[in-house]
Amino acid sequence: MATKLLSCYPWTTSPFIVAAPMRVMSGPALALAVSGAGGLGFIGPGIQTQNTHVDLEETLTLIRKQQIQPSSLNSHTSSSLLPVGVGFQLWGDDIEIATAAIQKFKPCAAWIREASPQTQIWIQIGTLKEAKQLLLISEKPDVIVVQGAESGGHGRSEDGMGIMSLFPEVADAMETSQIPLLAAGGIADGRGVSAALCLGASGVAMGSRFLASKEARISKGxxxxxxxxxxxxxxxxxxxxxxxxxxxxxxxxGYSPRTIINKSFVEHQGGTPFEKLKERHDEASKLGDAGWGPEGRLATYAGASVGLIHGVPAAETIVQGIRKDALQRIKSLGSVGL
Amino acid sequence: MATKLLSCYPWTTSPFIVAAPMRVMSGPALALAVSGAGGLGFIGPGIQTQNTHVDLEETLTLIRKQQIQPSSLNSHTSSSLLPVGVGFQLWGDDIEIATAAIQKFKPCAAWIREASPQTQIWIQIGTLKEAKQLLLISEKPDVIVVQGAESGGHGRSEDGMGIMSLFPEVADAMETSQIPLLAAGGIADGRGVSAALCLGASGVAMGSRFLASKEARISKGxxxxxxxxxxxxxxxxxxxxxxxxxxxxxxxxGYSPRTIINKSFVEHQGGTPFEKLKERHDEASKLGDAGWGPEGRLATYAGASVGLIHGVPAAETIVQGIRKDALQRIKSLGSVGL
Known part of the structure; x- marks a missing residue:
């Protein structure tokens, strides 16, 4: 299954590493850097729901022009497919406009239905129930991302579970479908990637790790x-x-994001009314980078893997370093164990 | 570190598999079966806090007599150490009595301090903070079990986290200590064991998987x-x-166990007063095996890995099967990846 996946995205290298589509933060520079390093980068949903299409059109035009495309990808774009994926929120984005953009620009993968026939459909799930529902629909997705409770991006609030138990149980349920499964949530280095492969994943999707990359569209704070x-x-x-x-x-x-907590959360727990918190939050948003941090008040969405992230390298360095470490770990364990 | 651990318990084989000390359920038969299969079995705390010592004395005497000891362990018991570990609840058990039993019977490992000098001290932690506290004490434990939120046994209620993120972060913090770390929580098959090794674990501790073994002291229901x-x-x-x-x-x-929910929990969520639930629970406890199940009311402590457990084999079959699968997975990934 992992081999099947690599052949669908011929510029990718094992283990298959994906930069998840993060709202705003995953722009064309990050997506192309990840794909250029042998991974698969996704562009996140736009800045605001109402103008997603503007942002997406602009972004895909930029990529189509290949002004910022790494040369290593050139040989793979002759098929006219864009070597990046596009993420959508099915509940929030304008599906007609999104579909039009997909048809025009043909990204290699999208979290959406009824787009260009060559574009692969990816669906993210966070529970066994959601996985089983996919078995009942006639038009199966091409890839399923199984997201553990460790994840930063919006995931299951109450019935989420650590990927260590969730992934194998979903994999057993989906086995007959022959759909490649990726693991997501809590993975930020070669240890997590190699562990996910052992659990049976065909690859991994990471979010937080790429927030701390040079190419992320993110405030310094x-x-x-x-x-x-x-x-x-x-x-x-x-x-x-x-x-x-x-x-x-x-x-x-049933969905909520994971966030590094700061004063907004602490005061909320302490009983400060929402209106007061909102006022203080809006004031903090005028402070620039000082709005974040333990004494800050702004949203700091991130996964439980933050403690594994210690610097801001280029996305290419992240992908290549993690891939190398994952392979070395498996090789080293194999030589001891046998 | 994994090699160091195997040499401390010379009958064990890689990967190092531990049957966690489960209150009541982990009796001498289970502990010895696991050790006999090349793992390390623990005896759980006694039936009731007030008579732990009676149960422990009886149990250790039984093992000492080696009436039920697999022959494969005989060569390793010449050192007078018992080839099983003993688990204690430090808050509930009578430490003096426990210490006396430990000194008399010399199990190879115990979750307790100040016992026989040859007995290795194991400590279980569930947060980074708890791990860091261990770095500050002068008498370091010999083994640390890092327990993820997926676990069944009592673990952290609010600040627990999936083992995928928790383990690597704890491992980084403990690196200089050179203490072997085991992973626990949500692991019930070769996928979980091999994944834990990739995360950097020197082995794994499993609970729920051994509840569904022939040797567990557990009601059929x-x-x-x-x-x-x-x-x-x-x-x-x-x-x-x-x-x-x-x-x-x-x-x-801050600690609570994970439980398969049934009518007690559902009615509790629905607002039924505790006294009523207690009455119904006590009635159900007279029903024998019918007291468990979705319509039952009795405690069914188990980890999030229950969906990976499909039968009740002998503990030896579990240990050997999981070990073989874990090694094959790592070997197979290594041959693809390199």
């Missing part, structure tokens, strides 16, 4: 927090508070 | 539930409810 934070278990929480402080409502019930 | 339950993310919860229904109080704040 936010990025500094990703690097600074340790002890992901106690310094990150799943909460809708920061969505609401930013005016984001509408995620379906 | 309880064991049937472990085998029946699927979707560990939604059918198991961390809750103190069942402890309280059983009259168990006193666990330090």
């Amino acid at each position: 936010y990025q500094d927090e990703i690097v600074r934070a340790t002890d992901g278990a106690s310094t990150t929480k799943r909460t809708l508070l920061y969505n609401h402080l930013r005016g984001t409502f509408g995620w379906p019930a | 309880y064991q049937d539930e472990i085998v029946r339950a699927t979707d560990g993310a939604s059918t198991t919860k961390r809750t103190l409810l069942y402890n309280h229904l059983r009259g168990t109080f006193g666990w330090p704040a």
Whole structure:
């Protein structure tokens, strides 16, 4: 299955490493850098729901022009498919406009249905129930991303579970489907990638690790927090508070993002009314980078793997370093164990 | 580090597989079967806090007599160390009596301090903070078990985290200590074991997997539930409810067990008063095996890995099968990846 996946995206190298589509932060520079390093980069949903299409058109045009495309990808774009994927929120984005953009630009992968026939359809799930529902639909996705509770991006609030148990149980349920499964959530280095492969994953998707990359479209204050934070278990929480402080409502019930907590969360726990928190949040948003940090108030979405992230290298360095470490670990264990 | 560990327990084989000390359920038969298969079996704390020592004395005497000891262990018991470990709850057990038993019987490992000098001291932790505290004490443990939020046994309630993120972060913090780390929580097959080794673990401790073994001291109704339950993310919860229904109080704040939920939990969520639930629970406890199951009311402690457990083999079959699968996975990944 892992081999099948690599052949669908012929510029990729084993183990298959994906940069997840993160809203705003995953722009064309990050997506192309990851694909250029033998991974698969995704472009995240746009800056605001109402103008996703503008952002997406501009972004895909930029990539089509190949002004910033690494030369290593040139040989693979003759098929007219873009060597990056595009992420959508099915509940929030304008599907007609998104579909039009997909048809026009033909990215290699998208989290959406009814697009260009060559574009592969990826679906992310976070529970066994969601996985089983995919077995019942007639038009199967090409790739399923299994997201553990460790993840930063929006995931299951109450019935999420660590990827160590979740992934193998989903894999058993999906076995007959022959759909490649990727593991996501809590993975940020070669240890996590090699562990995911052992669990049966055909590859991994990482978010937080790429937030701390040179190419991420992210404020320095936010990025500094990703690097600074340790002890992901106690310094990150799943909460809708920061969505609401930013005016984001509408995620379906049962989903929430993981966030590095700061004063907004602490005061919320202490009983400060939302209106007061909102005022202080909006004030903090005028401070620039000082709005983040333990004394800050701004949303700092990140996964539980933040304690494994210690610097801001180029995305290419991240992909190549993690791939090398994962392969070395497996090789080294194999030589001891046998 | 893994090699160091294997040499401390010379009958063990790589990968190092431990049957965790489960209260009541881990008796001498299970512990010896696991050690006899090249793993390390632990005896759990006794039936009730007040008579732990009676149970422990009887149990260790039984093992000392070697009436039930597999012949493969005979060559390793000349050192007078028992080839099994003993688990204690430091908050609940009588430390003086426990220490006396440890000094008399010399198990190879114990979750306790100040015992026989040859007995290795194991400590289980569930957070980075707990790990860092161990770095500050003068008398370091010999082995640290890092327990992820997927675990069944009592673990961290609020600040627990999936082992995929927790383990590597703890490992980085403990690196200079040179203490072998085991991974626990959510692991029940060769996929989990090989994944844990990739994360850097020197071995794994499993609980739930051994509850569904022929040698576990467990009611059939309880064991049937472990085998029946699927979707560990939604059918198991961390809750103190069942402890309280059983009259168990006193666990330090911040710890709770994971349990397969049944009518007690559902009605608790629905607002039924505790006294009513307790009455119904006590009635159900007279029903024998029918007290467990989705319509039952009795405590069914288990980890999130229940969906990976499909039968009740001998503990030896479990240990050998999981070891073989883990090694094959790593070998097979190594041959593809390189």
